[in-house]
Amino acid sequence: MRKFRRRNMKKIISIALTAILVCSLFAGCSEKAQPDAAPDTADTADAGSYPTPENPITLKFGHISPDTSDMHANAVLFKETVEEKTGGAVIVEIYPNGQLGGEETMLDSIFSGTMDMGIISANVAATTIPEFNCIVLPFYFDSFEQVGSVIANEEFYQKTAEIVEKKGVHFLGTPLMAARGILNTKHSVRTPEDLKGMKIRVNTGSILADTFDAMGVTTTQLAFGEVYTALQQNVIDGLDNGIFASNMMKFTEVAKYFTNTMHYFQLSPLFISDQAYQKLSPEQRNILRESCKEVEAILVDEANKSDAGAYEVAETELGVEVIHLTDAQFQTFRDLVQPVYDKYVPLIGEEYYDFVTSIKK
Template structure:
């Protein structure tokens, strides 16, 4: 009888231990999702992966972030809505899409607002700029904590070298389906077309469109340069993305973990930018730079002079005026002042 009692006690102790473990384990392994649309080899994807690794290390594995590249969790608008509703914890979304939720972030999509990459980065890294722009997000169900980027956008076409706004007039241009982008190319006298990204190559090849605008790395990797031999480094828009966290999830984190997330966001953009390095970027799985690839394949690259860029900026005055009315003088004047302060 004593032996039987001992066995029963041991069994009960074991069951209690297992029961306690079942409720203890989740506290040590909170797995959350981070979605974005960049392909795995892209600088943005590398930045997101660095974010996830940093958070896991600094929380001693308590927060494990699973990253989902290439739109695996849906398009950017869908992911933004998922973050709002709390079904997705984190995503990084282009401002061109986020402006549908937070109109003020459209300021970052203003064409030719940044004179160069260096000034753009210095402005975006300014703590006051981040505080100002990110302050609009909580009311919309987001907490904005940092940046990633696609790249600075350039212009390619199969008709002629583009040096001036007049050179774009009359061209049929595929643009991202965003009001700012459509307005930009209408103002330049082009016929903008919002066709889906996967259809660009065939549309160029068959003459449905004459031109397209994308970061030069994207343009080369998607082989658009096979059917457009003229590349102009217009750098008309920086396709900036904002890392957004669902408000409910963010508020569930203790301050120490929130700080880790903010630090991870800084690492993400640093990693992202180190990969996105303009014409000197090496194509994936090669040691060939974009500049060398263009030379080897007979692609003409036009780098605008300061005067040529200024002409494009002046041509954008009506677009700026239109969006100033939509998003307000406050954010518009604030950003122009900050950009001027960081320009060298």
């Protein structure tokens, strides 16, 4: 009985091994009979779906300034350059004057992908991307030329673009700059002491409020559209703003003292949503960057001319007293804002701060 069982067991094992061998042979034949695996067509498919002149993409581009502003003129130059270089495959549709919302709303929309592109002030961008605080630090830059040396630096662009991309959107460059001063309804300002007792409207971003707090000034972040009436009704005594924008918004009709403190330079980066960016070919993405660089190339000359003309209009046509500070007077303001650096440089990151500082010329 045991011998019978052993003989049967040997037969079963033999049959099983034979079956396994046959299956493996057929499996091998089956693999060889299959055609070679199809190449990955994802790139090809994507390339086929990129915008073309016959099937263009329209990118909605928002900013908060009127269509008479430098910001709008720069947006138009960007639009025209992009459309020309892409042969009409990429159409840029500009919405000025806050039609797509305020800067905070537009930035949120770019992050969510419900808006394609927008120019956003660095101080607003810094609320989400703290590294932008670096170019909003008080008295960090001395001139338009020094600002221009930074934004034209390709390494600055690359480092900043990498930081921004990690946040989920894309940085194309900085197509606007303007020097900020202090406009008020009370009296001329030459020292921080002259600001005591005033209530000053400052732009969005904690760093600006902290800057004026360090100078002993009460601040408010009143909506920009409410500033004119607030100046008229003495709700506020003044604001930090550029001279060109102050004339354009007619603030200099009711406030007659402007001090060119240059406490910071208004820099406004251009962002594009990741959703819009991914729809473009690598070449089209590069065209967006190159088009922004063309705008950056004219900024220093544009800003100097714009301010010179605006100062002349303010003084000769609007009766504004314009105060240009001496080096010693500038220093009295600088001496008060060191606590702002102590607070924000760690938020910016020492490495990024040191890098940007090293390329200022």
